[in-house]
Amino acid sequence: MEMTGTILKLALVDIFKEGKNKEYFTGRPFYLDYGNAHLLVADSWKMKVGGIPQGSFLLAFYENEDTVSEALLLRALGPSKLPTDSDIVSSMVEYYKDNTRTAGKNNQLDDFTRYEFSFSGLDCRVLGTFYKNQEGHLVFGADVENFYSANNYTVFKPTGKVLEVIANLRDGDYVPGNINDIRLGKVRYSSSQRFQEKEENVPVYVSPKDFLGKRTALFGMTRTGKSNTVKKIIQATVDIGARAKSPLSYGEQHPSDNIDPFSDDGAPRYPVGQIIFDMNGEYANANMQDAGTAIFELYAKDVIRYSVLEKPGFKVMRTNFFIDVLAGFELIKSYIQYDTGDYVKSFTSIDLSEPEDKQDQSAMTRYKRKLAAYLCCLHQAGFKAPSGFKVNFPGNIELKTIASGDPDKGMSLNEATNWFNTVWDNYADFDFFNDYKKKKGHEWADEDLKAILVMLSRKTKPGGNASVNGYRKLRGILDLHTQTTDKPFQTDIKECLRSGKIVMIDLSQGEPTIQQLYSERICQEVFQDSMKRFTSNKPNNFIQFYFEEAHNLFPRKEDSDLSQIYNRLAKEGAKLNLGLIYATQEVSSISPNILKNTQNWFIAHLNNDDELKEIRKYYDFSDFAESLIRFSAGTDKGFVRMKTYSNPFVVPVQIDRFVVNKGK
Numbered sequence: 001m002e003m004t005g006t007i008l009k010l011a012l013v014d015i016f017k018e019g020k021n022k023e024y025f026t027g028r029p030f031y032l033d034y035g036n037a038h039l040l041v042a043d044s045w046k047m048k049v050g051g052i053p054q055g056s057f058l059l060a061f062y063e064n065e066d067t068v069s070e071a072l073l074l075r076a077l078g079p080s081k082l083p084t085d086s087d088i089v090s091s092m093v094e095y096y097k098d099n100t101r102t103a104g105k106n107n108q109l110d111d112f113t114r115y116e117f118s119f120s121g122l123d124c125r126v127l128g129t130f131y132k133n134q135e136g137h138l139v140f141g142a143d144v145e146n147f148y149s150a151n152n153y154t155v156f157k158p159t160g161k162v163l164e165v166i167a168n169l170r171d172g173d174y175v176p177g178n179i180n181d182i183r184l185g186k187v188r189y190s191s192s193q194r195f196q197e198k199e200e201n202v203p204v205y206v207s208p209k210d211f212l213g214k215r216t217a218l219f220g221m222t223r224t225g226k227s228n229t230v231k232k233i234i235q236a237t238v239d240i241g242a243r244a245k246s247p248l249s250y251g252e253q254h255p256s257d258n259i260d261p262f263s264d265d266g267a268p269r270y271p272v273g274q275i276i277f278d279m280n281g282e283y284a285n286a287n288m289q290d291a292g293t294a295i296f297e298l299y300a301k302d303v304i305r306y307s308v309l310e311k312p313g314f315k316v317m318r319t320n321f322f323i324d325v326l327a328g329f330e331l332i333k334s335y336i337q338y339d340t341g342d343y344v345k346s347f348t349s350i351d352l353s354e355p356e357d358k359q360d361q362s363a364m365t366r367y368k369r370k371l372a373a374y375l376c377c378l379h380q381a382g383f384k385a386p387s388g389f390k391v392n393f394p395g396n397i398e399l400k401t402i403a404s405g406d407p408d409k410g411m412s413l414n415e416a417t418n419w420f421n422t423v424w425d426n427y428a429d430f431d432f433f434n435d436y437k438k439k440k441g442h443e444w445a446d447e448d449l450k451a452i453l454v455m456l457s458r459k460t461k462p463g464g465n466a467s468v469n470g471y472r473k474l475r476g477i478l479d480l481h482t483q484t485t486d487k488p489f490q491t492d493i494k495e496c497l498r499s500g501k502i503v504m505i506d507l508s509q510g511e512p513t514i515q516q517l518y519s520e521r522i523c524q525e526v527f528q529d530s531m532k533r534f535t536s537n538k539p540n541n542f543i544q545f546y547f548e549e550a551h552n553l554f555p556r557k558e559d560s561d562l563s564q565i566y567n568r569l570a571k572e573g574a575k576l577n578l579g580l581i582y583a584t585q586e587v588s589s590i591s592p593n594i595l596k597n598t599q600n601w602f603i604a605h606l607n608n609d610d611e612l613k614e615i616r617k618y619y620d621f622s623d624f625a626e627s628l629i630r631f632s633a634g635t636d637k638g639f640v641r642m643k644t645y646s647n648p649f650v651v652p653v654q655i656d657r658f659v660v661n662k663g664k
Contacts, residue, residue, distance in 0.1 A: 327521070403419045
């Protein structure tokens, strides 16, 4: 018989035995339905169990029959009204008016009244059900199949191993802390810890399977521990990646049923690559906050750092626009994509890819002309070509009467620029062009070439005056160009990630436009390569993308263009083994398309209702909305509410401080 739910190993703990510890009796329900429970609790019971913090877990055991092994998992939310509350409040007010002491050693209340005053109601959320199946296995289901009268249940506060099982619930046959688990922190219910600091710490683990190839969000204000959490995830990924079985072979083929990216023992089949887009330079550079925990120093042999500017220890991210033409043109298109000029839009829509059919002489002729004209635009804008660089393209003998030089034999960029400018000046009046159109049925210059000639000459019409900025618009990205003929940086980065390296992209010294250009270009390169491998039936290793200050890069909430690379990473990355980890304090600014595809959530302090409104939409974070807006800067760093892919509900966690693992 097929089983559903989370099956738990009985060898770890018997919840129905150890969970009913009389020392942790908490109360009894007086109302129960499929989603909520109201409990009667007393001050003495709360004191005995070490308090009942908001968000804490409770277990309501069914006790009417010994043959029924069932317990409802509850979460404490807040006070609930008792039928007697009105009478109690009235009595309290009267005592206060009489100036009667109602608390402390000199309490003047009689025993019965003091007893009545000690009771209160507690509102709880029902998170699911523990029960034993027919095989005797302990199973958790994330709902309530049936509930009985409230008087049949007794409620206890779980601690120790019982709480460890609850906090680490996960799909599958699972024991917390197994060989593939990574300890991330401990259970923490509240900011104040008068009771909690006296109790046993209960560890919280995460599974690499929850993060590799998945989407993970870290939300919280600055200085709430997001970077520390990211470091913990990076460390966990390095540790699990070290267990990879074999390097990724570029010629390897998948079997027809698509190979599992994990081995039988839970380790990834291939090395895991990680790339960090470091907006503030806090990962790629040493700083006082690291205190010896800088990622690039800890994993020096596996880290490759890139920067926008030249500096020691970094590779420079620049492209030779004359050699890597398509990559350079993509950067140009990204740079001027928001320009509203018609001639600019025409320029960004040209196709500079080489024709697939090299035997098509007409297509090759048009391609060579527009490529040469485009390179002349770069030259005019100030991009420096490699020494001795020349262009050659098919000309026409008839054009020698107006334009000097022989394009078929090769020209310098200055000569070619003059040649194209002369052609454009005479394009409307020279008989050759009119006769060409009548004879061939189409113009000598196609629409792509015309768009380039407008950009090159700065003249929107042949023979007119220079009335637009043209090639001058390209000068804003001169710093992205290099004269060297090395391998393009994005190709080098892709190969490093395929081999399991950690790549850090230091964007801290780049303008916002440059940051976006580099980020998008690199993401596009890896995504396209992954998609090509996927459609070619070749394996993809896991590659994890990390984005700090994601609101500076990701599409805004109101942006409806779902074709942007970050949206594609969120929607299609899973099948390509591409993971996405992003951190920001502006939840409300992130595209809903990305949020809806996020599987892992780490929520720290948020300081306004707009952000909380977004958080309430997902999973059971509404249970924590009030506590998320409270914050103590000195004591709450790393205090998050965590929901991972395989966990059925949110768990409040204090993330461990990232420390150097001396054994690695």
